[in-house]
Amino acid sequence: MLQDSILICLRGGDIERCLAVVCFQSAVVGFPRSYEQQRSMKVSGIQNTRQYLYQELCRATDNFSPDNKIGEGGFGSVYKGVLRDGTLAAIKVLSAESKQGVREFLTEITTIAEIEHENLIKLYGCCVEGNHRILVYGYLENNSLSKTLLSGKNREVEFSWDTRRGICIGIAQGLAFLHEEVRPHIVHRDIKASNVLLDGNFKPKISDFGLAKLFPSNMTHISTRVAGTTGYLAPEYALRGQLTRKADVYSFGILILEIVSGRRNMWKEATPEEPYLLELAWELHKQGELLRLIDKSMHENFDPEEACRYLKIGLLCTQEMPKLRPSMSTVVEMLKGELDLEGKKISRPGLITAFMGHRTILKDRDKSKDSSCTKSSGSGKAENSLFSSKDAITSFATMTFNSIYDRR
Numbered sequence: 001m002l003q004d005s006i007l008i009c010l011r012g013g014d015i016e017r018c019l020a021v022v023c024f025q026s027a028v029v030g031f032p033r034s035y036e037q038q039r040s041m042k043v044s045g046i047q048n049t050r051q052y053l054y055q056e057l058c059r060a061t062d063n064f065s066p067d068n069k070i071g072e073g074g075f076g077s078v079y080k081g082v083l084r085d086g087t088l089a090a091i092k093v094l095s096a097e098s099k100q101g102v103r104e105f106l107t108e109i110t111t112i113a114e115i116e117h118e119n120l121i122k123l124y125g126c127c128v129e130g131n132h133r134i135l136v137y138g139y140l141e142n143n144s145l146s147k148t149l150l151s152g153k154n155r156e157v158e159f160s161w162d163t164r165r166g167i168c169i170g171i172a173q174g175l176a177f178l179h180e181e182v183r184p185h186i187v188h189r190d191i192k193a194s195n196v197l198l199d200g201n202f203k204p205k206i207s208d209f210g211l212a213k214l215f216p217s218n219m220t221h222i223s224t225r226v227a228g229t230t231g232y233l234a235p236e237y238a239l240r241g242q243l244t245r246k247a248d249v250y251s252f253g254i255l256i257l258e259i260v261s262g263r264r265n266m267w268k269e270a271t272p273e274e275p276y277l278l279e280l281a282w283e284l285h286k287q288g289e290l291l292r293l294i295d296k297s298m299h300e301n302f303d304p305e306e307a308c309r310y311l312k313i314g315l316l317c318t319q320e321m322p323k324l325r326p327s328m329s330t331v332v333e334m335l336k337g338e339l340d341l342e343g344k345k346i347s348r349p350g351l352i353t354a355f356m357g358h359r360t361i362l363k364d365r366d367k368s369k370d371s372s373c374t375k376s377s378g379s380g381k382a383e384n385s386l387f388s389s390k391d392a393i394t395s396f397a398t399m400t401f402n403s404i405y406d407r408r
């Protein structure tokens, strides 16, 4: 933990800030300090993270009134508040007893304080005063994917295909940024529907960095205690504690299946006989019936080929062997239709049209390969020659992806 934070500071090459973090950590985990000492901690040394007074947050939330409570997580309650400058905020109060919570509080601050991306939650600051450990985030109007899209019969908002596409691409972009652009790379470790929040325009923001791990690029994997959420855990991580960025790719694969189907991968009321969403997806895929998995609430207002492609990307991301899962930047390209599922570049139709004077040949070829993903089909035909079984995907992926994905 401490090493992680120091690494973050070293990322900026700033020794003084490393010392500040060490000082901050010892204060937050509870070494006896006076209020003044705590206030003088160089929390502000962690760039972009502001320190709030407890009084300020009491005022913002009307003394943490139950009317302002917007959620409850594993480590405390979340309140809606209005900050002094009029900004709306989500104020997360850690329960005082939780030692685990304190560790995650620190991880959260040190991980996201310095990074900014349109698909990551914005941390405004924190409050460390007496026993209070509070995080202050930007408020997101449309709650989490779990409470909106996956709320079953209680769903209040319908999600169009365009919205779902945008959400999938946004989450993938946020993860690609964490995995490939931030140094050291960051593995989130808890990608799931309740950790994706939606702003007023349904733009997704990844939240909850309490379990995140820094991942220096010279390491193949980290061996660590298993943390995360059942149903989203990659097998190698759940069984052997081996963590790589591909564990997040796996969780993201489950999430795509949930977004396109509108169903949870696992649900509390399920009987032991009911298949998980992932099992169901494989089964339908083998039968050439993947279209049946797509959320009926869209009333066929979607492009069936594209929606099936998204489900198949979900299946690629959840390959059992981590090596066979694509990197997140490759997933972004696949979701945007810039790469096909074989990892090959798709030429822009506009360019080809201009050059050859007629519609792209590639598109037609793809259609003929995947005939069951059209609205009129879906009666037991194999979906396409490359994706007719899980084994076929695995061996196909072994041939193709080995070289492409691990290059990045």
Ligand SMILES: Nc1ncnc2c1ncn2[C@@H]1O[C@H](COP(=O)(O)OP(=O)(O)OP(=O)(O)O)[C@@H](O)[C@H]1O
Binding pocket: 070, 071, 072, 073, 074, 075, 076, 077, 078, 090, 092, 121, 137, 138, 139, 140, 141, 143, 144, 147, 194, 195, 197, 207, 208
């Ligand atoms: N920035 C935010 N804007 C709006 N609502 C939020 C925000 N952050 C959290 N919430 C609400 O508070 C709820 C609880 O969030 P929290 O991150 O504490 O827990 P969780 O992710 O739902 O569960 P767990 O802690 O078990 O992973 C969320 O489900 C969401 O409804």
